[in-house]
Amino acid sequence: MSREHSGDGAGEGDTGGASGGDADDRDGVADDATVSTGEPHASDAEEAASAAVSGVPSAGGSASKRRGRLSGLTSTLRGKRRDEPARTPPAEERLEPPVDDTPAGKVRRAVLDDVIESVAAEETAADEAAAEGVEGGVEAGEGLEADELTPPSREFVEERWFDFSYLEDAVEVERHWVNRPYAYVSILYDEAEKTYTYHVVEPELDAFEQYVREDLVRILRNSLMYQALEDDDVDRETVFRERATEIIREHAATVEPGVVHKLIYYLLRDFLGLGQIDALMRDGSIEDVSCDGADVPVYVYHRGYRDLRTNVTFEEKRLNSFVVRLAQRAGKHLSISDPLVDASLPDGSRIQLTLGADISTRGSNFTVRKFADVPYTPIDLVKWNTFSVEQMAYLWLCIENNRSLVFAGGTGSGKTTSMNALGFFVPPDSKVVSIEDTREITLPNQNWIQSVSRSSVSSSGRGEIGMYQLLQAALRQRPEYIIVGEIRTEQRVALTFFQAIATGHTAYTTVHSDSVEGVLARLQNPPLSVPTQMIQELDVVCVQKQILKEDRRVRRNQTVSEIRMPEDGSDDVDVNTVFERNAREDRHEKVRESKVLDDVADIRGWDREEVERALDQRERVLAYLVDNDVTAYDEVAAVIHTFSKDPDYVLERIEADDLDAEALAGGGK
Known part of the structure; x- marks a missing residue:
């Protein structure tokens, strides 16, 4: 859409923003619609839409008059009167319009073809379900009637689904769906400003449709506010x-079928x-989403394009309401007296929230x-050149033989990502206890206790469980x-x-350090x-950085060093650096022999050849997975865990070039 999004939708637990109360029944709904010159007065549209949704006649008219008024208003808002007699166009007017071969025309055609x-496909699935006595994926009698599930027409999709005017002032360089067929994102390049932007495109609502949406939100909010979940198997979405x-x-x-689809x-x-x-949270290319204040564009951190300005903005009142709702989603309290919250959303995403302008001059x-x-798996990190195969094999052997590690780097350098990926090398049956402030670690191990700290449940600090207590318990x-x-x-x-x-x-x-x-x-x-004396017990320190390479921001391991007495x-403390990054050639080089692996060899009774053989075997496994693009989480875990139990089998299958990672992940060989 060409205009920027503002505000946000109402959601579960949205009981008001910082200003207190629910002064506006439409407070939780994005005010996406604008009324242009020549359209009916907004109050007329609101009254008619409210009557249409609530089922209550507008003042001064019967139900039939209301329907007639609504029909006329709907037609006016859409620029066409349905009470006018149909006219058969001349033959020359019935010709197909010329194909728009401009870049913007090609984008429009490709997007709308996807929508249609x-x-x-949805219509076909609904027909098949109806034939089996099921409509729209729910039991017969519980869902919409068949005529209400009528899909939007091709004409409706082409004329009233998306607004493509954003293509007039910028060139689209990348596009992908995040919620087909309702939302997609475009990476745009502005030649005048020499900058990339991130543009969210969602179905366009006119003034009438916006008012219908607002009334539906109000009805749903009032209906669901006091509805209890009596059946444990019934979730909130159902x-x-x-x-x-x-x-x-x-x-x-x-309301027309196409409008119903948009409203739903x-x-x-x-x-x-x-x-x-x-839409931003659905985009797998986005790592961070940041709103710096009211009436300021939301920014995202994109893996390929780094920091990008979006067309999403929040007006002050709606921003206050939204941060309160995010806190509620995370199970936290946010108020003017307690305006800062660090928490995790149900999906594990970390959030930091600030409410009000008292401590932030731009507002919430x-x-x-x-x-x-x-x-991400170790194979992902190798493919991205964060680590080399040789480095990864070294770390695999260290972890397998109970060497302790610290991952260091600045914010956004990928420390936790690397630590998480190297968790694949922990032997599958070994007991693991993880301790975090917010949930970020995910391991492919079953024998794993995942502990998370808890803030206090009262102003006196009662009920707080910190990292120290969890570590003692571990x-x-x-x-x-x-x-x-x-x-x-x-300390x-x-x-x-x-x-x-x-x-x-x-x-x-x-640890935060570079x-x-x-x-x-x-x-x-x-x-x-x-x-x-305690630091001397540490074995390995991996240092990572986020660097610029050909105008792209990438993550690279800088050094792998051993801590020695x-x-x-x-x-x-002595430091033995085993691997360093060659910045000029962007590759990782081994610069010294490992003394930690010498210790492993002494404990296991290996000579140097056996150490090299162990490293070579692990390099072969990793290189095979990289070369065959095996990056699926369960498949990588299955291969590594199978190797830890039966290395000969894995190496034989690699030698024969018929290692079936998918079969291993399914529990077979």
Whole structure:
């Protein structure tokens, strides 16, 4: 759409913004529609739409008069009068319009063809379901009537589905669907400003359709506010769909099928999704979503294009309401007296919320760091050149042999992503305990306790469970591997972490620092003040950075270094750097032999040849998965876990070039 989105949709728990109360029945709905010159007065459209939805005649008219008025208003708003007699056009007017071969015309044609194809597929599925006594995926009698499920016509889709005027001032360089056939995103390039932007396109609502939407939201909100879930198997989405279906069946008889489809999309988006940022959250290329204040464009961090301005904005009142709703979704309280919240959404995405202009001059703001439903694998990191196959094989052997690691780097450098990916190398039956402030770690292990800290449930601090308490509890759970999301500034957490290493546990964590020397300085100095003797128990430090390469922002491991006790026994720390990144050639190079693997060899009774053989075997497995583009989470996990139990089988299958990762993931060979 050419105009910017503003506001947000109402959702579950949306009981008002910072200003308090629900002063406006339409407070939770995006004010997408504008009334242009020549259209009926807004109050007329609102009265007619309200009458159409509520079923109550407007003042001064009977139901039949109301229907006539609504029909006339609908026709006027759409620029065509249905009470005019049909006219058969001359032959020359019935000719097919010329094909628009401009770039904008090609985009429009491609998008609308996708919409029409999707609508046709839905119609076919509905017909098949109806033939089996099921309509629209719900039991017969519970869903919409057949005529109410009529798909939008081709003419409706071509004329009133999307607004393509955004293509007039920019060139589209990339496009993909995020919620077919209702929402897609375009990456646009503005030649004048020499900049890329991120544009969300959703169905366009005219003034009449907008008012109908607002009335439906009000009815649904009032209907669902006090509705209890009596059946444990009935989830929130099912209750909403059932109630929305009933209301549309009862009150939207005068609305065209195409409009019904658009309205259902917005109701689902606003009540069950995340409103105006729902399309952004559905885009797998987006890592962060950031709103810096009222009437300011929302920005996203795109994996390919970095920071992009979007066409989504929030007006002040609606922004206040939206951040409150995000807090409610996360199970947190947000108010003027307590205006800051750090939490996680149900999908695991991390959010930081600020309410009001008292502590933020631009008003409320929020940042969402998206959580990957399916974590990245070691193969993904190798394909992106974050690590090399040789580095990954080294880390695999270290983790398999209970060496402890710290992942260091700045914000957005990929520390947690790498730590998560290397969790694939933990032996499948080993007991793991993870401890985090917000849920980010996902492991392919069954024998895994996932602990998350909890803030206090009262102003006095009662009920708070912090990282230190969880770490103490973990030590009593007899884990072989302990994963701590991050060591920040709490000394007790740092000391307990290194004490766990000293007592024989294998531990991993992340630290904010951009070098090995920086990691050691942070650990040794206040506020952490970890004794040097305890730091000597650490084995490996991986340092990552986010860098620019050919105008793209990428993540690269900079060094893999080993922490060693000085040979003279002094109270100090030696660093043995095994791998370094060659920035000029953008590749990772081995610069020294590993002393940690020498320790592993001593413990296992290996000679140097056996160490090299173990590394070579793991490199072969990883290289095979990379070369054959095996990146699926369950398939990579299956191959690595099968190798840990039966390495000869995996190597034989690789040698024969018939390793079936999908079959392994399914439980067979």
